[in-house]
Amino acid sequence: MNEATAPLLRLWVYLGASPLLWLSVTVCAFVAAARVQRGLRGTPWANPVLLSVLLLLALLLGTGTPYERYFEGAQFVHFLLGMATVSLAVPLRRHWDAVKAALPAMSAALVVGNLAGSVSAMAILAWFQAPVPVVLSIAPKSVTAPVAMGISEKIGGLPPLTAVLVVSNGIFGAIVATPLLNLLRLRDPAGRGFAVGIAAHGIGTARAFQLNETAGTFAGIGMAASTLVASVLVPVLARWFGAAP
């Protein structure tokens, strides 16, 4: 060990043992991924969540760091979840009139969207003859991760698998939202955002807020209301699925 690198090594040993390392790496990876997306003129394909997950996976597998060690640090990101929920009050207040006017359309979209998403996902996995716990794990895939994991546990799914499916669903939803909704010729930012919030929870909402504040607000409401609808709907679907031969 030479004189110059010794302090660096000590610093690394200190940082490596501290949960702050993986928290900082997570934030840096996300900032870098968001820059990449901006550099590519905001193309939805360069989704910052997807890019940072891939980067972190490579880092963790490359350095042989177990997920538990990573999560010790990264879990602090979850503190922001409360702040994000509170922050939704600001756009909600700014767009309240539009929200009030669209309430009936929103209720219809909530039920139809949740039903179509969960039933088709379960049917496809059942058709592939996936094991029952895997089929049940996908049922709550379009609601935000903590709620989805709770539902998954209740109905006999595998909560960590559900978390992965929720995130993949969100990333995919955020990527396809713009082209799909353009194809459907839905121009109203309220309807666009709401559909994205229902089908792609927080990751879709993040994408909607990047594009348009009205769309983001409706996506946030869609995401929040979806957790309520799914908590009631998914256990019923799971029971039906369990009763089917």
Place this chain on the structure above:
Amino acid sequence: MVALYVAYPHLGRLEAEVQRVASGILQNLGLLFVPAGVGVMLHLGLVEQWWVALLVAIGASTVLGMAAAAGAFVWVQKLRGRP
């Protein structure tokens, strides 16, 4: 959230500041999902075995769910005579 909702119009000078912070947090919402996504490494075996089925199921159901929600939204808005 309710407290901020009620207080927001009365913040006066602070309003712009609060709005800046709130929209900053909301525009970077994606960050919150990164740790859960990295959790894929806990289930690499299961994902490896079923990845085709999972990919098809996630892809098709997300498109269907989003299209169904958008369709229902537009349909009801039209029924009520709104653009």
